Amino acid sequence: MMRTPTLVMDLSAVEEAYRRFTAVMPSIAVHYAMKCNPHGEVLATLLSLGCRFEIASAPELDRLRTLGVDPSTVLYSNPVKPGTHIRAAYAAGVRCFAFDSLEEATKLGALAPGSNATVRLNAGATRSGVPSEGKFGVDPDTAVRLLVQARSLGLRPFGVAFHVGSQMLLPQAWQPPLVAVRHMMQRLADKGIFLQMVDLGGGFPARYGVTPPPLESYAAVIERGLAALPYPVRAVVEPGRAIAAEAGTLTATVIGTAFRGGKRWIHLDVGAFNGLMESLETGNELRFPVSDSRGSAIRDRFTLTGPTCDSQDTILFDVELSADLSTGDLVHIGTTGAYTTVYASTFNGFEMPTVRCVSGSRPVGAAID
Known part of the structure; x- marks a missing residue:
């Protein structure tokens, strides 16, 4: 008789969900948000498929390294990090760090010199199914200023990231932040800063009682927003729930x-x-x-x-x-x-x-x- 409670994870369903992302958004790199389910066999399955990863702490990185993940491919997307975690991740080879304050940029400049700095933009007030926004992110004016300051601190102004909220059932939620990113890129270009990455975050939904809009609807909004940017950038997404749930x-x-x-x-x-x-x-x-x-x-x-x-x-x-x-x-x-x-x-x-x-x-x- 089955011992309970027991969570049974179907790895073929994990694979199917990942392949769905890569088929519908072939030009966008998928970095699995391991915070939602860091089980070893789930991570190993995704790694075998070519998936990359996003972390929020140094212990999460340690777990990935035991599986053979290259730290240089990992995004450290937590905008506020303990100094010891920054130091450990940098020593391991992580080079892309998020931030949303001058104090965090100062920490990164001291503990992860020369790293790629990605500023966290506030995505706006659209309500998601699992409200999770409000803690992080700044307005576009502040984001531009922080990237300029990051450059002066010895960091590389690399990108902008945002998150529309978990279990987002409105594909249009990605439109306003992408418009903001477009204006930011134009202003930054005048300051000699050209971004290389836009991190579109997670928020892609799973089925809870009702069927959410198809992934193609999200891809269409995102692709239009990316096409309107003043110059091409690398685009990434950080799905978690939509891969594992x-x-x-x-x-x-x-x-x-x-x-x-x-x-x-x-x-x-x-x-x-x-x-x-x-x-x-x-x-x-x-x-x-x-x-x-x-x-x-x-x-x-x-x-x-x-x-x-x-x-x-x-x-x-x-x-x-x-x-x-x-x-x-x-x-x-x-x-x-x-x-x-x-x-x-x-x-x-x-x-x-x-x-x-x-x-x-x-x-x-x-x-x-």
């Missing part, structure tokens, strides 16, 4: 049922604090596809909640499952390959999900946490 299925065991306030409750051995934190982050708006081991024809509506004593630990409301679901049955939660194990804790002493990789239906090696 749909490859994952999280299986949990029903540990109890209850009838409260006119509603039926199903308590699982996985919840927000040990694998499904995004249910809290989104106010339970992410509609993970759910099925169960009974598969009964008679259905009912349930609230799915986790095992802890915290009342916030609830995953989904009004979920249709088998009416006779009971303790010991299994519940399968789809589109959980991204931001599950990385957010998981042992709060209240409950276990984090184990990870098992398959290719289609075939197991692949031993699980690597």
Whole structure:
């Protein structure tokens, strides 16, 4: 019998998602955002396909190096980094660093001299499915000024990056920041600075209840924006969720049922604090596809909640499952390959999900946490 909670990652689905990006955006380099799922076999699969990577810390780089990733191909996109991480990444061979403040540029000039500096632009106020913007990024005027200052600090003004927010369902969200980039490039050219890279970030969505716009719609907006730039640049994207999410299925065991306030409750051995934190982050708006081991024809509506004593630990409301679901049955939660194990804790002493990789239906090696 399967030990739960268990996250099963289908590596063939990871491959399919990556190949989709390279087919639809053939002129744009894909750098997988490893923060969403850094499982060793996921990373190895992407590496074997020619994928590059984006990191937010030196330990993430260490994990990539154990797989044989060339650090010189890695983007360090976290705009504010500990000095020790900058020093370690630079010593390993990373040469492309993001920043969005003069203090960070000063740190980079001292700890990563001569590196390629990419300024983080605020992408605007478009709301994404998993709101994640607001912490980083500056307006275009400040971005231009920072790149000029970076040059004076011994850095190479290399590019501009932005992120429209996670689970972005509006392809047009990429248009305003690309217009801003165009104007920045024109102004920087007058100062003798010619950018070489535009980092379009992540934000590409996965299927949670509804089917998002096709990737082709995003590519069309991006390609128009890139074509309008005053001169050609290298373009990169940093997908995470769109690569890994749909490859994952999280299986949990029903540990109890209850009838409260006119509603039926199903308590699982996985919840927000040990694998499904995004249910809290989104106010339970992410509609993970759910099925169960009974598969009964008679259905009912349930609230799915986790095992802890915290009342916030609830995953989904009004979920249709088998009416006779009971303790010991299994519940399968789809589109959980991204931001599950990385957010998981042992709060209240409950276990984090184990990870098992398959290719289609075939197991692949031993699980690597």
